[in-house]
Amino acid sequence: MTTQAPTSDTELLFNYIDKNQDMFVQTLKEWVAIESDSSSSALFGKVMQMVNVTAEKIRSLGGDVELADIGSQQMPDGEIVQLPPVILAELPKDSNKPTLCIYGHVDVQPAKKEDGWLTEPYVLTEINGNLYGRGATDNKGPVLAWLHAVEAYQALKQDLPVNIKFIIEGLEEIGSYGLDALTKQRNDTFFADVDYIVISDNIWISNKPGLTYGTRGDCYFYVKVSGGKQALHSGAHGGSLFEPMADLIALLDSLVDAKGQILVPGIYDDVAPLTEEERKLYENIQFDLEEYKNNIGVTRLIYDKKEDVLMHYWRYPSLSIHGIQGAYADPGSKTVIPNKVIGKFSMRQVPNMDPVVVEKQVTEYLHEIFAKRNSSNTLKILMPIAAKPWVANVNDPQYVAARRAIKTVFGVEPDMIREGSTIPIAWNFQDVTKKSVMMLPICGADDGEHSEKEKISRSNYIEGTKLFAAFFYELAQLR
Numbered sequence: 001m002t003t004q005a006p007t008s009d010t011e012l013l014f015n016y017i018d019k020n021q022d023m024f025v026q027t028l029k030e031w032v033a034i035e036s037d038s039s040s041s042a043l044f045g046k047v048m049q050m051v052n053v054t055a056e057k058i059r060s061l062g063g064d065v066e067l068a069d070i071g072s073q074q075m076p077d078g079e080i081v082q083l084p085p086v087i088l089a090e091l092p093k094d095s096n097k098p099t100l101c102i103y104g105h106v107d108v109q110p111a112k113k114e115d116g117w118l119t120e121p122y123v124l125t126e127i128n129g130n131l132y133g134r135g136a137t138d139n140k141g142p143v144l145a146w147l148h149a150v151e152a153y154q155a156l157k158q159d160l161p162v163n164i165k166f167i168i169e170g171l172e173e174i175g176s177y178g179l180d181a182l183t184k185q186r187n188d189t190f191f192a193d194v195d196y197i198v199i200s201d202n203i204w205i206s207n208k209p210g211l212t213y214g215t216r217g218d219c220y221f222y223v224k225v226s227g228g229k230q231a232l233h234s235g236a237h238g239g240s241l242f243e244p245m246a247d248l249i250a251l252l253d254s255l256v257d258a259k260g261q262i263l264v265p266g267i268y269d270d271v272a273p274l275t276e277e278e279r280k281l282y283e284n285i286q287f288d289l290e291e292y293k294n295n296i297g298v299t300r301l302i303y304d305k306k307e308d309v310l311m312h313y314w315r316y317p318s319l320s321i322h323g324i325q326g327a328y329a330d331p332g333s334k335t336v337i338p339n340k341v342i343g344k345f346s347m348r349q350v351p352n353m354d355p356v357v358v359e360k361q362v363t364e365y366l367h368e369i370f371a372k373r374n375s376s377n378t379l380k381i382l383m384p385i386a387a388k389p390w391v392a393n394v395n396d397p398q399y400v401a402a403r404r405a406i407k408t409v410f411g412v413e414p415d416m417i418r419e420g421s422t423i424p425i426a427w428n429f430q431d432v433t434k435k436s437v438m439m440l441p442i443c444g445a446d447d448g449e450h451s452e453k454e455k456i457s458r459s460n461y462i463e464g465t466k467l468f469a470a471f472f473y474e475l476a477q478l479r
């Protein structure tokens with residue numbers, strides 16, 4: 001990548017980051033080795049370990065760290081569990097400087113070798129310049145890049161141009177339980193002197209750097225269908241039973257058609273109408289459909305125009321079916337009728353959808369479908385995650401600083417992009433604190449977040465660290 005006329009101080013920082021890249025990769029390897037999968041409360045011990053390791057790293061940079069208690073939570077299975085704390089930290093402060101608050105998460109999605117990983121998911125493995133491992137891109141790599149950017153300033157005894165606070169959590173992947181309440185609770189204290197909030201937990205959409213001004217939200221549903229007291233032999237009992245799995249499959253099948261249209265009545269009613277001005281924005285974005293299909297390993301998409309594909313990721317809702325708990329999923333031919341199954345699906349939310357309305361629409365619709373089946377089974381619907389979409393003002397000064405930093409490090413103007421996935425706390429940060437919130441991604445379009453090919457390229461990890469160092473500088477120049 002071309003580096004654009006850095007100042008001599010920036011040049012020193014970049015050289016330091018280049019020279020120490022192996023050490024930065026080693027730290028990422030140590031972090032990836034901690035299986036901080038938050039998907040099940042049984043694994044919260046590892047999340048806790050990861051939170052402590054992160055806290056220690058921030059302390060080593062001179063940070064004052066609080067492990068904020070966020071209490072307990074009833075999980076979808078009914079169990080009440082103590083939640084891992086949230087890191088609220090602050091580096092030594094100078095009241096003449098602006099204050100940047102960096103948010104990130106150190107929990108990860110589940111990963112098992114048998115899911116199809118070519119490498120051990122928790123052993124960071126470098127292949128052709130890519131660092132494969134669960135959490136490499138989502139979100140341990142970017143969190144470390146922020147910390148290493150600070151470390152570079154400190155190692156070179158350069159004054160950090162901004163005050164820095166951190167909010168690092170271990171429950172983002174399951175909807176950031178407790179963080180919205182903590183944000184409200186600390187709005188007049190921790191957040192009072194914060195000028196900017198920045199998040200780096202998403203990806204570019206091409207090999208060109210992107211700057212993100214919107215994300216979709218997410219409503220995550222559990223559909224529980226329960227039958228008799230125990231699982232039964234399908235030969236001995238199949239034929240006269242209302243089978244929970246058949247009910248569930250019918251319910252899941254009623255949600256979305258083959259063209260990706262959501263079938264729940266009323267769901268599109270609140271979706272913000274597309275304006276001519278917005279439609280034009282999509283035309284100039286660099287996004288190669290062939291390259292994209294190749295990256296994600298598919299031969300055909302529902303839409304064949306770039307603009308339609310992007311709009312259906314960014315500005316329209318989508319519904320995905322994720323799995324069935326209680327279903328027989330192992331290899332082999334077990335002839336069982338499960339007595340209780342839980343279907344899981346989520347619906348990405350866009351402006352101006354309201355999760356409260358969506359929950360009602362989905363629940364009523366599924367109960368109607370279920371009633372028509374006249375089954376003896378019982379149906380229960382839960383919505384444990386309700387995250388609103390987030391859209392920012394791209395004219396905010398923070399975006400100016402980020403554009404300049406991107407130009408310095410990558411030599412190009414970024415594409416202004418939105419994100420199809422969800423950072424559950426983004427909307428809350430903006431709504432509660434009224435501060436400027438921005439997303440500054442450093443991860444590649446082909447990083448495979450949540451998949452069995454998750455990776456970050458060494459180049460993005462190291463150039464991303466430089467980008468963050470340059471961003472600190474540019475942010476201070478705004479004053």
Ligand SMILES: NCC(=O)N[C@@H](Cc1c[nH]cn1)C(=O)O
Pocket residue numbers: 138172173174175201202218220346385387421422423424449
């Ligand atoms: N990198 C952000 C991310 O992956 N966020 C999750 C958060 C979430 C939403 N619903 C459940 N978890 C995502 O899937 O978008």
Ligand SMILES: [Zn+2]
Pocket residue numbers: 105138139172201
């Ligand atoms: Zn993430």
Ligand SMILES: [Zn+2]
Pocket residue numbers: 109138173449450
């Ligand atoms: Zn994620």
